[in-house]
Amino acid sequence: MWEKLGKAIIKYRFVLLILLTAVTALFAYWGSKAELGYEFTRAIPTNHPVNITYQEFKKKYGQDGNLMVVGIQTDQFFTEKVFNPYVSLQNNLKKIPGVIDIIAIPGAVNLVKDSASEKLQARKIFTATPLNQAQIDEGAASFLNLPFYKGLLYNPESKAYLMGLTMDPEVINSKKRDATINEVTAQIASFEKATHVEVKLSGLPYIRTVLATRIANEMRYFLTASILLSAVILLLFFRSVSSMLLSLGVVIIGVLFSLGTIHILGYKITLLTALIPPLIVVIGIPNCIYFLNKYHTSWKKQAHTGAGVPVQQKKRNAIVDMVSRMGIVTLFCNLAAAIGFAVFALTKSAILKEFGAVAGINIMLLFFISLVLIPIVLFFLPPPKEKHTRYLNNQRLNRWLDRLEKWSLAHRKLIYIVTGVLVVIATAGTFRLQSNAYMVDDVPKTDKIYTDLKFFEKNFKGVMPLEIVIDTKKKFGVTRNFKNLVKIDSFTQYLSSRPEIARPLSLVEGLKFAKQAFYEGDSSNYSMPSEFDLPGLAQYLNMKTSSPGDSTGNDDSFTKLVSRFMDSAKQEARLSVNMADVGTHALPGLLAGIEKRAHEIFPKDQYNVSLTGSSIAFLEGGRFIINGLKESIFWAFLLIALCMLYLFKSFRILLCSLIPNIIPLVITAGIMGWAGVPLKPSTVLIFSVALGIAIDITIRFLVNYKQELTHHDNDVQDTVIQTIHSTGISIIYTSMVLIAGFVIFCFSGFGGTKALGWLTSVTLVTATVTNLILLPALLISFSKKKDKK
Structure with missing residues (x-):
């Protein structure tokens, strides 16, 4: 069979060569349209309970992983030299397409009691622009008297300050994100130049964008490096430029096929699929070496035994012998390699499915490319010289x-x-093996992404989102049952006591802020209102916002901030938490402790408490991928064993x-x-x-x-x-x-x-x-x- 196939390839060489050229051009066109993508949650199947809970949360409360944070550390923050450029930075960042909202000290508001209207008014603390030192000092005194912002926008012990940028998910998940992040970093660079204060950047939108760009750059680097290295090794082995170019031609066509496959299957280039083009080069070169090695061996045999046979016929015989002897070997070798990758497609993880499908398909396509292109090109090339086969007798x-x-x-x-x-x-x-992964553990510890993340973990306990939703099972159960508010406050205090978790934002923090305003702004009254406080405080909770031309500088940022922590029926309360990137080994224990305390405060028969957010999705995604990979190893062994049994019987x-x-x-x-x-x-x-x-x-x-x-x-x-x-x-x-x-x-x-x-x-x-x-x-x-x- 394989001998007949070798003869057929030589006979129909022109047709096969034209067909291969046309298909390669088509895949190259499709490959040019392949796009970048970087999403953590796609590791979990769409029907997985964790993913369902996360998607329901996003529908109700919006995207949780769209906060980008900007941090600085200086003891001169409330000086004209730093504060006014910081105000300009906030204003300039607000104008960038893709930045929805900003929470920062220059835009902070204070709640002021208006006895005449019986309303709480939200007034900006810093109104004029630019500010002189006296105005900055006055505003700073007012701001630092508001415990609501402590740990949220500043750390008084370390003199660290934070600015939070809410990013548009549609922009962050599209090609536009590169331009948006570049504009943000350009504005920050201008601020650094003006103030000589180093700025730290973090948050999932920033991390994902930078990593996606690096993926693209590394793919090009590794692809180029693997091709050049292969070229050098081939030249050293065969001492033949034509053999080297033939082998490179095979793998380059394979790379074009792999990029085209990514596009036509509707996938994007991720951290995993970006590895496929260099892998195609690495796997394809051995195909070429084995084919060429067998061709050279057969040619030497033909040259010594085929006296009187024309050179062209000897070459034809050597090529046919190469196909007949190495065709079945290369087929099963590529099949085994394809199985090793394709078994990932049997998992339920979208990321692994894509990697397995693209890699498995293209390793098999690589076999057909090698089988067609190598014999045809060898037929057109002159027979190998003595120096080309000298490696066969390497002493x-x-x-x-x-x-x-x-x-x-x-x-x-x-x-x-x-x-x-x-x-x-x-x-x-x-x-001794342990399973552990971090959201950014794929970058070196000296990398700015890593060091900046650790800055926010040290000064603000982290920026990784964790969301907790408490369902009271009753309409208006959050606002009309004082005991529920007390329970939420108790749970909030437990979360704040954990070293890995920042102070949660919730409705009760808004109530504490309102109580402080009700008692003439005395910071000692920043505490959970008592049952006796609420009736007197209730009339103030419908906060008035200013018109655009209001000289009081009122702003609705606080109102919008607090309103995000209940659903429309006021049945559910949301606690939004930032936490450190503790890793998948420590995270389950941390979450188990949170759930245990939650169920102590909120009994299961009366409440539903759910933990979700990007951190949970990442944890479950990591578990899912690891378990899927363990399964895939089993299937790979089984399928490869069956292939070996069929091959050798x-x-x-x-x-x-x-x-x-x-x-x-x-x-x-x-x-x-x-x-x-x-x-x-x-x-x-x-x-x-x-x-x-x-x-x-x-x-x-x-x-x-x-x-x-x-x-x-x-x-x-x-x-x-x-x-x-x-x-x-x-x-x-x-x-x-x-x-x-x-x-x-x-x-x-x-x-x-x-x-x-x-x-x-x-x-x-x-x-x-x-x-x-x-x-x-x-x-x-x-x-x-x-x-x-």
Whole structure:
């Protein structure tokens, strides 16, 4: 079959070449339309309870993860030199498209009792622009007398000040966000230049935008680096520019196909799918090496034995032999690699589904690209020269292969003992593995994104959103039952006592502010109104707002702020909390403590208390991805095992093939455990990826072993020796390409991508060793047991 296919490819070469060119042009056009995307919540299925609760919350109260925070730390804040530029900064930021609202000290309001109208009026504290020092001092004294803003807009101990920008979700989730964030950073740079005060930036809109931009830049960098590195390695191996260009042509077409696939499937380029183009290069190059290696071997054979045969016919025979011998091998190698990636599509996580579908499809497309393009181009190229095939007799590599042969034949017991010891040590390390991920743990700890986030955690206890909704199960249950308000205040005090949680914003904070205003602005009265206070205070709670030309400077910001903490039926109360990025390991315990206290204060039979928000969605998404990846490893093993069983039709060979590939995974898991590398979405990904790629080495070795067995009168030992020498060089070369390709990822700015690089490289090094030393030893040992029986 494969011989006929090789002849057909040569016969219909022009038609196939035109067809491949047309399809490549079409996919290149689609690929140019691929867009960037970065969303945390897409890790959870749409029908998951956590996602349903989160979506219902957003419908009722709006997006929770759309706050961008600007922070400074200075003891000269209330001076003309800093305060007036800060006022200008707020005014300039308000004008930027995509910025809906800003809460900051220059726009802060005070509640003032108007006895005549029996209303509480919200008046701006800082009215004139620009302000002289006397006006700033007067406003500062008034502002600092308002406990409502303490911990929200300023930290009196550390002299840190915060400005919150509410971003338009439609802008932040579209291409416009880059322009918006760039304009924000430009205004901040102007402020820094004018005041010489360093500004800190954080919040999910900012973090997502910056990371999405870095993803795009890294994808281009890794793609370019992997292509250049592959070009250098190929040139060193084959000493042939044409072989190098042919191989690069295959992988570049594969990259265009992958980008086109992302677009036509309606996906976006994410932190995961951005890895696919460089992976296509890394996986595609070994295809080319194995095809070219077999072509060169066949050509040498044809050159020595085909006396009197025309050169063109020799070349045709060598190409047909290449396809007939390597077609089935490359098919199953790509199939195994595709399975290693495609199993992610079996999970319920949208992010993993996309990665698995795109990677699995394009690895198989890569096989067809290689199968069509390589034989056709080789047919048009002149036959290889002596220098192009000299690598087949690399004396240094042959000496190493001789050593491998001796170890497999004479030192099998030692090989098994060393392997057993390593597996025991690695297994002990796997018990030390912990699952832990942070929202920004993929960036280095010296990165400005990370250091700025830690600034807000240190001074304001964090900026990660957590939302708590208390359903009283009764209409007007929040406002008409004083006991419910007291319970909310008690729960708020518990939350404030937690070191990881900032002071929550809720209706009771508005009531405390109103009580302070009712008692002539005395800050000692900033407390929960008593049941006796409420009747006298109720008449003041309908706050009056000023007209645009009102000289009092009234503002409705406070009214809008407080009104967001109840639903329209006043049945539900919302507590909005900012918290530190504590990681998925500590977060469940923190949330369990919150839920326990909530149910103590709000009994389940009378209230419904739900915790939601981006932090919860992130936690559940991380769990979901990790569990999905664990499942995918199981399915990958099962499907690859079935492929191996179909290919070799022998349980003995199946067992021999799986052991050398399970051991590298166990060793990698052990290294992670001993090195303290946590399990998280990016690191769990390593196991399926490495399994799918490492099994290639086993397939190539065993297919060659099976093909040679009949030529050596079924003598296993002689066949193993021959297989070590015939496939060893190409296995070592391709392993070097794969390892070098993944080492590129070690230069990533994302911790997860960096871990993917070095851990996958370690797995591939181990897999190469086990397949060239342990696998031959197993084949010989199992065959001897069979002979004894």
